Amino acid sequence: MGKTIKIGLLGSGTVGSGVVEVLKKNVDEISQKSGTEIEIKKILVRDLKKKRPHLEGMELTDDINDILKDEDIDIIVELMGGLHPAREYMLRAMKAGKHVVTANKDVVAQFGKDMFGAAKENRVEFLFEASVGGGIPIITPLKESLTANRITEVMGIVNGTTNYMLTQMTNCGNDYETALREAQELGYAEANPAADVEGYDAARKVAILASLAFNTRVTLDDVSVEGITHITPQDIEYAKELGYVIKLLAIANDSEKGVDVRVHPAFLKKAHPLASVNDVFNAIFIKGNAIGEAMFYGQGAGSLPTASAVVADIITVAREIVKGIYAAVDCSAFQVKPFCPLEETESSYYIRLLVADQPGVLGTIATVFGDQGVSLKSVIQTQRVKDQAEIVVVTHHVYHKQLLKAEQVLLNLPVVTTISNVIRVETKKGEV
Amino acid sequence: MGKTIKIGLLGSGTVGSGVVEVLKKNVDEISQKSGTEIEIKKILVRDLKKKRPHLEGMELTDDINDILKDEDIDIIVELMGGLHPAREYMLRAMKAGKHVVTANKDVVAQFGKDMFGAAKENRVEFLFEASVGGGIPIITPLKESLTANRITEVMGIVNGTTNYMLTQMTNCGNDYETALREAQELGYAEANPAADVEGYDAARKVAILASLAFNTRVTLDDVSVEGITHITPQDIEYAKELGYVIKLLAIANDSEKGVDVRVHPAFLKKAHPLASVNDVFNAIFIKGNAIGEAMFYGQGAGSLPTASAVVADIITVAREIVKGIYAAVDCSAFQVKPFCPLEETESSYYIRLLVADQPGVLGTIATVFGDQGVSLKSVIQTQRVKDQAEIVVVTHHVYHKQLLKAEQVLLNLPVVTTISNVIRVETKKGEV
Numbered sequence: 001m002g003k004t005i006k007i008g009l010l011g012s013g014t015v016g017s018g019v020v021e022v023l024k025k026n027v028d029e030i031s032q033k034s035g036t037e038i039e040i041k042k043i044l045v046r047d048l049k050k051k052r053p054h055l056e057g058m059e060l061t062d063d064i065n066d067i068l069k070d071e072d073i074d075i076i077v078e079l080m081g082g083l084h085p086a087r088e089y090m091l092r093a094m095k096a097g098k099h100v101v102t103a104n105k106d107v108v109a110q111f112g113k114d115m116f117g118a119a120k121e122n123r124v125e126f127l128f129e130a131s132v133g134g135g136i137p138i139i140t141p142l143k144e145s146l147t148a149n150r151i152t153e154v155m156g157i158v159n160g161t162t163n164y165m166l167t168q169m170t171n172c173g174n175d176y177e178t179a180l181r182e183a184q185e186l187g188y189a190e191a192n193p194a195a196d197v198e199g200y201d202a203a204r205k206v207a208i209l210a211s212l213a214f215n216t217r218v219t220l221d222d223v224s225v226e227g228i229t230h231i232t233p234q235d236i237e238y239a240k241e242l243g244y245v246i247k248l249l250a251i252a253n254d255s256e257k258g259v260d261v262r263v264h265p266a267f268l269k270k271a272h273p274l275a276s277v278n279d280v281f282n283a284i285f286i287k288g289n290a291i292g293e294a295m296f297y298g299q300g301a302g303s304l305p306t307a308s309a310v311v312a313d314i315i316t317v318a319r320e321i322v323k324g325i326y327a328a329v330d331c332s333a334f335q336v337k338p339f340c341p342l343e344e345t346e347s348s349y350y351i352r353l354l355v356a357d358q359p360g361v362l363g364t365i366a367t368v369f370g371d372q373g374v375s376l377k378s379v380i381q382t383q384r385v386k387d388q389a390e391i392v393v394v395t396h397h398v399y400h401k402q403l404l405k406a407e408q409v410l411l412n413l414p415v416v417t418t419i420s421n422v423i424r425v426e427t428k429k430g431e432v
Numbered sequence: 433m434g435k436t437i438k439i440g441l442l443g444s445g446t447v448g449s450g451v452v453e454v455l456k457k458n459v460d461e462i463s464q465k466s467g468t469e470i471e472i473k474k475i476l477v478r479d480l481k482k483k484r485p486h487l488e489g490m491e492l493t494d495d496i497n498d499i500l501k502d503e504d505i506d507i508i509v510e511l512m513g514g515l516h517p518a519r520e521y522m523l524r525a526m527k528a529g530k531h532v533v534t535a536n537k538d539v540v541a542q543f544g545k546d547m548f549g550a551a552k553e554n555r556v557e558f559l560f561e562a563s564v565g566g567g568i569p570i571i572t573p574l575k576e577s578l579t580a581n582r583i584t585e586v587m588g589i590v591n592g593t594t595n596y597m598l599t600q601m602t603n604c605g606n607d608y609e610t611a612l613r614e615a616q617e618l619g620y621a622e623a624n625p626a627a628d629v630e631g632y633d634a635a636r637k638v639a640i641l642a643s644l645a646f647n648t649r650v651t652l653d654d655v656s657v658e659g660i661t662h663i664t665p666q667d668i669e670y671a672k673e674l675g676y677v678i679k680l681l682a683i684a685n686d687s688e689k690g691v692d693v694r695v696h697p698a699f700l701k702k703a704h705p706l707a708s709v710n711d712v713f714n715a716i717f718i719k720g721n722a723i724g725e726a727m728f729y730g731q732g733a734g735s736l737p738t739a740s741a742v743v744a745d746i747i748t749v750a751r752e753i754v755k756g757i758y759a760a761v762d763c764s765a766f767q768v769k770p771f772c773p774l775e776e777t778e779s780s781y782y783i784r785l786l787v788a789d790q791p792g793v794l795g796t797i798a799t800v801f802g803d804q805g806v807s808l809k810s811v812i813q814t815q816r817v818k819d820q821a822e823i824v825v826v827t828h829h830v831y832h833k834q835l836l837k838a839e840q841v842l843l844n845l846p847v848v849t850t851i852s853n854v855i856r857v858e859t860k861k862g863e864v
Contacts, residue, residue: 026580029579030579033647129577136723137576137578140572140576141573144569144576145573145744146740146744147462147743148741148747149458150458150461215461215464215465273729276708289457290736290743291737291741293731294567295729296726297726298724298727299723299724305723305724312578312579315576319759332465
């Protein structure tokens with residue numbers, strides 16, 4: 001056994017506590033797999049006075065310099081979250097020659113380039129398996145196991161909060177507000193749920209996945225984002241009738257049209273492997289030109305699952321220290337690929353409209369779609385809503401810009417009261 | 433870019449051709465990810481005269497020494513299959529200082545210890561991602577991404593041939609012989625299908641997975657094996673009625689009773705993530721004390737998917753050569769855990785019996801089970817088969833030895849004509 005490897009832990013919240021617990025309860029296996037003992041030397045906390053019985057006997061500090069200037073510490077494990085000061089602390093740590101392990105999707109999605117640069121410059125590891133998919137191994141597989149592929153598609157359910165809410169809405173008929181309240185009561189959603197329900201959490205994760213999968217830099221700003229706040233029980237019901245479920249999907253495509261990365265709710269065929277991923281589970285589906293299709297499934301959040309990913313990264317670093325090697329995989333964004341503008345993306349769409357309940361309306365609407373080159377796959381159902389009629393249409397594959405144009409024209413028709421909702425339908429082009 | 437890395441390829445069959453194709457079509461990505469060019473220098477074939485248009489322009493040889501003694505060759509990629517001479521060639525290659533990448537589950541499951549020993553002794557890599565689950569990344573995740581866990585369970589569908597057959601039997605009502613013939617026509621089953629249908633292929637794979645997951649040596653001989661040859665359309669139908677599908681499962685448990693590794697068909701609840709893994713797809717489900725549950729899904733066989741795993745291993749080796757490091761993860765079987773004898777394993781069972789169609793028979797049979805301490809969950813259906821009655825019972829969790837005893841007593845009853853089938857039902861203990 002080599003010298004004990006010492007960790008400086010930044011943050012002692014849910015994931016931090018999980019890391020402490022996992023390192024403790026699996027201590028024998030972990031030291032055998034690492035070839036050395038691993039010890040948390042210091043923990044950065046915000047408030048030294050707060051009671052933390054689970055950290056009994058550990059050295060706490062509220063001064064980052066206590067940790068960054070401690071030459072005994074080999075690895076900084078950053079679990080504070082948020083952009084600042086997490087980014088600065090990690091950069092300083094690397095400059096001081098310390099390896100960094102983080103679960104911070106915000107920093108990786110926004111400042112990935114700087115972080116990888118700093119890691120390379122200082123010959124340290126910068127590992128972030130826990131930033132996407134909680135415990136699910138997906139970063140290492142992308143960096144090491146799927147390297148023989150040209151990956152063309154990544155599609156995933158990467159936000160547990162919204163997946164729990166949509167599952168509740170689907171299985172119990174709950175509306176959005178009820179589902180959100182339940183998720184909050186269970187601790188799955190924050191008091192301010194915006195980052196989850198508006199899709200930004202998923203967007204950060206898919207930016208990271210797309211960068212790794214397509215070998216080009218994708219940041220949060222490159223992701224088109226739409227959340228689930230507008231999904232109603234009616235939409236869920238129509239989806240069911242048509243043989244679909246609604247999921248918040250993180251999608252990234254790399255095609256001749258460019259790289260296209262987005263987060264939005266979508267109708268997904270019930271038979272699709274992602275359709276049965278329920279509650280807080282996450283899953284990531286990958287398509288590559290050698291492997292075909294592969295999927296990774298597991299718990300996308302939570303104290304111990306996320307700690308599983310963090311500690312795996314710690315072990316990876318420990319093994320390198322023990323062997324005296326620097327085995328970091330170079331930053332994989334070695335290409336600069338153009339993006340495909342959202343308007344040029346293609347999809348099938350579900351559109352729910354409220355219209356005047358009078359003869360000929362359906363014909364008028366169908367004509368508008370036709371004029372914009374939007375061919376309709378089906379008008380699945382109409383029903384009366386007070387003195388109006390509800391019409392639901394599903395289109396064949398059309399460009400997003402065609403859809404936008406058709407919407408505009410429809411809204412100007414006197415017979416159209418409102419477009420209640422528009423949701424993408426995940427089908428392959430030409431699929432019926 | 434460093435010096436070109438040269439490969440000696442042993443075998444030019446399905447997977448070998450896939451490796452040639454993948455290295456060619458993704459050449460740019462692969463060289464950027466490796467940091468160097470990768471080139472197949474020589475290919476060992478059995479018959480030099482056979483036409484191989486896809487290997488046009490490549491150097492073929494039928495003499496292993498041409499490859500093993502070529503000092504220019506850095507990596508041997510063994511895709512011949514079978515124990516011998518594959519094992520000997522790989523050992524010789526390692527002794528000659530060459531890294532080895534293989535898809536050979538037979539050798540890894542039977543001679544893993546020797547292979548890892550030789551690799552360590554000669555400071556070369558011995559990588560075998562393609563030996564289990566085709567393209568699905570599972571070996572690297574177990575060696576690197578799940579290391580923080582104490583893994584307690586591995587359950588997978590790891591044989592594509594039998595999964596295709598069972599899917600056909602379930603969806604089309606085909607009998608075993610028809611399903612086998614179809615699988616053979618499609619090239620999914622060999623002319624001699626024994627290794628697949630009798631479960632030995634799956635057994636080799638689960639031995640490898642269990643060794644990695646539980647950190648103890650598990651070889652083919654330690655696996656209890658039962659194939660699918662006795663599964664009939666009746667069993668499939670009863671399973672459906674009860675809300676199950678029948679799958680050939682590879683199961684490994686590590687509990688206080690010891691390590692228990694087996695392959696057998698089993699009833700699996702329709703809602704289980706593995707239940708919807710159909711056709712030639714494979715999936716591996718892992719339970720760990722930090723990650724909870726995780727699943728890896730993809731194509732378990734085929735030329736390109738398997739090549740995806742082989743080439744990923746090649747890239748791993750290439751990166752080490754380029755960096756001038758030796759980063760091999762030590763053999764993970766650092767513990768010696770006792771095995772749990774099959775008789776001591778517990779399961780719920782489905783039992784289909786043919787009995788005399790006379791009053792009181794059901795009572796007699798229930799009493800036999802009761803006498804052996806086997807509590808019945810349900811007697812799901814009886815129907816007449818000629819002048820006899822068919823009874824299907826499902827037991828609660830019982831020890832395998834209790835089941836065996838009950839079977840023995842039942843077969844001695846004059847009213848019992850035969851026990852038509854006994855199949856395990858995958859439920860958690862105490863689950864209703």
